[in-house]
Amino acid sequence: MSLITDVQGxxxxxxxxxxxxxxxxxxxxxxRAPTQxxxxxxxxxxxITGPQFGNEDIAPEIFDLTRQHAGEPLGERMIVTGxxxxxxxRSIPHTLVEIWQANAAGRYWHKWDQHNAxxxxxxxxAGHTLTxxxxxYRFLTIKPGCYPWRNHYNAWRPAHIHFSIFGPAFATxxxxxxxxxxDPLLSSDPIFNSTPDEAARQRLIANFDWETTVPETALGFRxxxxxxxxxxxxMEGKA
Amino acid sequence: MKLRATSSQTxxxxxxxxxxxxCCADLLAPGLSGPRITIEGRILDGDxxxxxxxxxxxxxxxxxxxxxxxxxxxxxxxxxxxxxYGRIATDDQGRFSIITIKPGPVPGPHGTTQAPHLQxxxxxxxxxxxxxxxxxxxxxxxxxxxxxxxxxxxERRGTLIAKxxxxxxxxxxxxxxxxxxxxxxxxxx
Numbered sequence: 001m002s003l004i005t006d007v008q009g010x011x012x013x014x015x016x017x018x019x020x021x022x023x024x025x026x027x028x029x030x031x032r033a034p035t036q037x038x039x040x041x042x043x044x045x046x047x048i049t050g051p052q053f054g055n056e057d058i059a060p061e062i063f064d065l066t067r068q069h070a071g072e073p074l075g076e077r078m079i080v081t082g083x084x085x086x087x088x089x090r091s092i093p094h095t096l097v098e099i100w101q102a103n104a105a106g107r108y109w110h111k112w113d114q115h116n117a118x119x120x121x122x123x124x125x126a127g128h129t130l131t132x133x134x135x136x137y138r139f140l141t142i143k144p145g146c147y148p149w150r151n152h153y154n155a156w157r158p159a160h161i162h163f164s165i166f167g168p169a170f171a172t173x174x175x176x177x178x179x180x181x182x183d184p185l186l187s188s189d190p191i192f193n194s195t196p197d198e199a200a201r202q203r204l205i206a207n208f209d210w211e212t213t214v215p216e217t218a219l220g221f222r223x224x225x226x227x228x229x230x231x232x233x234x235m236e237g238k239a
Numbered sequence: 240m241k242l243r244a245t246s247s248q249t250x251x252x253x254x255x256x257x258x259x260x261x262c263c264a265d266l267l268a269p270g271l272s273g274p275r276i277t278i279e280g281r282i283l284d285g286d287x288x289x290x291x292x293x294x295x296x297x298x299x300x301x302x303x304x305x306x307x308x309x310x311x312x313x314x315x316x317x318x319x320x321x322x323x324y325g326r327i328a329t330d331d332q333g334r335f336s337i338i339t340i341k342p343g344p345v346p347g348p349h350g351t352t353q354a355p356h357l358q359x360x361x362x363x364x365x366x367x368x369x370x371x372x373x374x375x376x377x378x379x380x381x382x383x384x385x386x387x388x389x390x391x392x393x394e395r396r397g398t399l400i401a402k403x404x405x406x407x408x409x410x411x412x413x414x415x416x417x418x419x420x421x422x423x424x425x426x427x428x
Contacts, residue, residue: 030365
């Protein structure tokens with residue numbers, strides 16, 4: 001039996017580029033963030049492997065959130081596209097990307113969302129796709145609205161799309177949110193601002209992109225997603 | 240210059256619409272080897288209240304201790320019907336249930352062997368990034384030398400080990416306690 005005992009792990013995040021669990025301005029973190037320090041563990045075969053999905057697992061038409069019902073959803077049609085890369089700039093091919101979002105009025109298709117804004121019978125707000133061989137993904141959707149929540153007085157979430165990405169390993173699993181350029185609600189949003197590093201926060205904001213925009217059809221936004229890079233191999237470390 | 244990994248953000252309260260498609264509480268498939276088990280648990284917040292809006296993800300090896308992944312090059316049998324992946328949203332009482340097989344042991348660092356375990360991610364509103372933990376099995380003789388369990392204060396190790404239901408060795412319970420007395424051990428990995 002071959003032994004895989006000393007594996008090539010993934011790099012730890014750079015200080016400030018990820019939120020802490022406890023972020024008091026985000027009230028929901030107060031009762032849910034762990035209070036004991038995390039136990040740092042080495043990456044083993046368990047962490048460098050992870051769930052894999054293929055074409056047989058996905059519904060290819062679901063990348064288009066505007067054609068899941070009989071009619072057209074209301075709102076600004078838009079394309080969201082980008083690449084999934086690692087920290088060394090290598091593309092992450094054939095990985096599952098899932099998204100979900102509110103409709104144009106800022107209402108989710110969810111039983112718990114009781115915001116007094118209309119549901120759109122032509123928009124569920126969920127899609128998934130696999131990245132292609134170059135790590136590219138593409139969704140067709142409508143621009144989500146902002147919506148109020150009860151975190152603090154007059155709190156409104158900036159418009160955002162939730163993203164879930166697996167990447168090559170358990171260690172690379174990522175759930176994040178994509179925001180829109182120029183949104184006046186970003187500066188007061190405790191979730192967006194939970195990431196201490198200014199540059200890291202700015203990378204959560206998509207870029208409006210003329211190249212992606214399709215005339216008379218849809219605005220284009222680019223949002224690249226970076227997953228953790230590999231550590232040096234043990235051989236490289238010893239060199 | 241190297242790129243920096245994208246910042247994590249909370250899954251929020253409405254993830255169900257987006258993550259439902261790949262939910263999977265039952266990892267079993269016809270012909271799988273290994274003992275069938277059901278793990279039931281609850282997720283409790285800092286007030287001891289159940290968390291009805293969490294999602295638990297499972298990653299595990301098959302009964303031989305082989306992961307369905309190209310970087311697991313061990314000479315052990317792969318079972319194509321077993322992905323080793325599960326995703327379960329908690330119900331209104333904060334409960335979840337995983338139906339699977341007990342995995343085999345897998346290699347650990349420096350020639351060690353890891354005791355059978357399920358690798359767990361927990362996502363929920365209020366968590367700006369996932370929590371990572373593990374479920375080990377009661378009375379497994381490999382637990383004592385497990386290289387990850389051995390990093391944990393012995394007084395807290397019990398939070399990582401499921402409990403067997405009386406006279407039902409295939410039914411286990413394992414709770415996630417987010418804060419306070421009996422707080423579950425979470426990993427930085």
